[in-house]
Amino acid sequence: MKKALLLGAGFSYDLGMPIASxxxxxxxxxxxxxxxxxxxxxxxxxxxxxxxxxxxxxxxxxxxxxxxxxxxxxxxxxxxxxxxxxxxxxxxxxxxxxxxxxxxxxxxxxxxxxLNLYQLTSYPKVYLKNAPCFKSLRALLSDSETWVFTLNHDMYFECLALDYKIPITYGDEHNISFPLDNKDTEKTVKLTYSIREKLYESSGFFQDEFGVNLVKLHGGLSELEYRDGSMLCNQSLSLSNGSPELMHDFIQVQSMAHYIGGQKVHSGRDRVITNADGELDIICQSMLTGGSKYSLTTNEKSGEEKLGLLSRKLNEVDELTIIGYGFGDKHVNYRLSNAMVLNERLKIIIVDAVAKPIPEILEQFNYDSRIIRSTCGAAPWMGYLEKHQKWDSEQMKILEGNARLREEVKDLVKMKFAAKA
Known part of the structure; x- marks a missing residue:
């Protein structure tokens, strides 16, 4: 059976990332x-x-x-x-x-x-404590490749895959290096990258073998766009020391800079960095937010290759598990509805910790068990599948203790942000 995942904010909730409110x-x-x-x-x-x-x-x-x-x-x-x-x-x-x-x-x-501060603050306080609750991640995956489309900006799916020895790729085929800054060009940051317009044909994705093809539909904290968005750059996932090494590299990427007259050049969405020649260069943050993430028509178009991959893969898989997504993005919803029409064998499992009715866009497909709902979080659902439809009560007790930790993380993020402002 070919499987795919679509992940929303609820997937990372028990790992410490914030919900919208x-x-x-x-x-x-x-x-x-x-x-x-x-x-x-x-x-x-x-x-x-x-x-x-x-x-x-x-x-x-x-x-x-x-x-x-x-x-x-x-x-x-x-x-x-x-x-x-x-x-x-x-x-x-x-x-x-x-x-x-x-x-x-x-x-x-x-x-x-x-969000950067949440990533760095929640990792030691929440992720390291709760990652064992996600040890059944493999239960969500196919025996061959699994396409995972995430709407989140964090790095916790990558962390879990690395920590539980699950092969994972962004589909990147190329490598590129930048000096950390122009003060000492010997220190470098190594990234992988894909050519955006060639994403459909990338040989960097797994095919007919076990592994995760990860596509960040809304960009990410660690994903950067270079050369007018033609290159999608990511941190390397070929790491031997798991999530600690990934987080170390994340901090290095955040530290990339350029100095003029001894002063660090200010950056915004366009990050000012140093290129291989020691000169000032620009690399752009890829995170998409607001109301114009993508166009509303579903025809494939330049710049929307990630959505094109979503459409193509939904027409190929047998089962899509949607975890922690509130169905608030029309560009995603349209493609889900289209796939249910075009792929008659496609079944959707909706996993959400909050009990909700079937989204209106999927109501017409609620027959022959094509739509299945489960009211629980990501980790309990994985455990339920691995234990052959038995709930792990011990795991649930551990996760119930998250409220205090989440408040601590939120307070720390507020304090750190105020200190930076």
Whole structure:
């Protein structure tokens, strides 16, 4: 039986990463001080990100910050989407559109930094404690290759695969190195990469052999785009020391920089790094967030090769397990619905810790056991499958103790972010 996985935030919940409401809480707390917000707007108003002939303006900056302050929801992506949509309006000035686009990028950087801190903080406090609960990961996989499509930005699926000796690849066929910075070009960071337009035909993916082909549909903290997005760069997964080595490499990647006059050049979504010639270069963070991750039509197009892979593989597999996904992304939902029509043997298992009805987009396929639901977390479901449909009560007790740890991680992330701001 050919299997595939689609992973949402719920998969990484018991490993320490935040759900949307927790991330939103921290993001909103950054803008809780009225006087600090005023200084923030005044400082941004001095910037000229698009050149002197296309100035941004203070009024639009203030409006965007007010949107954040007045937001009462629990989904930061909803908020960012509203701000992003302002940058596309035709009934406002070019300066307003430029301003909203610029502050969206600023907010993007804040979200990215919060997630970085979560990754680094939760690993020693939660992942190392709870990883044994995920030891049955193989029970989710095919005997041959398994395609895993994740909507998460964290690295915990890779960590689990490495720690439990499961072969895993991003499909990368090439290698590239960058100096850590231009102060000492002898220290290098080694990455692997794929050519985006050749992703469909990559020989780096497993085929007819056991292993995981991992595709980060919404980018990731450790994935970077180089040369105008034509190259998808990742940390090497050929590691002998498991997740500790992967996390060490992650810190190295985050440390890549370039200095001018002894001062580190500031970076945002576009990371300023040093190239092999010791010169300033740009590599871009790949994380997708907000309301415009992908287009809404389902035809294959340049720049959406990862979605193309999702469509193609859903037409080939017999079983798709969806874990911890809230069905909030239309570009994913459309492809799920299409696959259920085109692939009559496809069955979907929906695993979520919160009891919910079958999503409307899949209701029409709820016959002949094509849709199966289970109300539990990722780890209990793996254990249930491995133990031939028996629940592991001891495992559940361990996971029930996560609430305190998660609060500790959240408080530490808040403190670390405040110290950096």
């Amino acid at each position: 927790e991330l939103t809480e921290i993001f909103l707390s950054v803008f809780s001080n009225k006087h600090a917000n005023k200084r923030f707007v005044e400082n941004l108003a001095l910037k000229v990100p698009y050149g002197e002939d296309r100035p941004i303006n203070k009024k639009a900056l203030s409006l965007a910050v007010d949107m954040v302050v007045e937001y009462r929801g629990e989904n930061y992506e909803e908020l960012l989407s509203t701000i992003q949509n302002y940058s596309k309006r035709h009934d406002i000035t070019q300066s307003d559109r430029d301003t909203f686009n610029y502050i969206f990028q600023v907010f993007y950087t804040v979200i990215h930094e919060i």
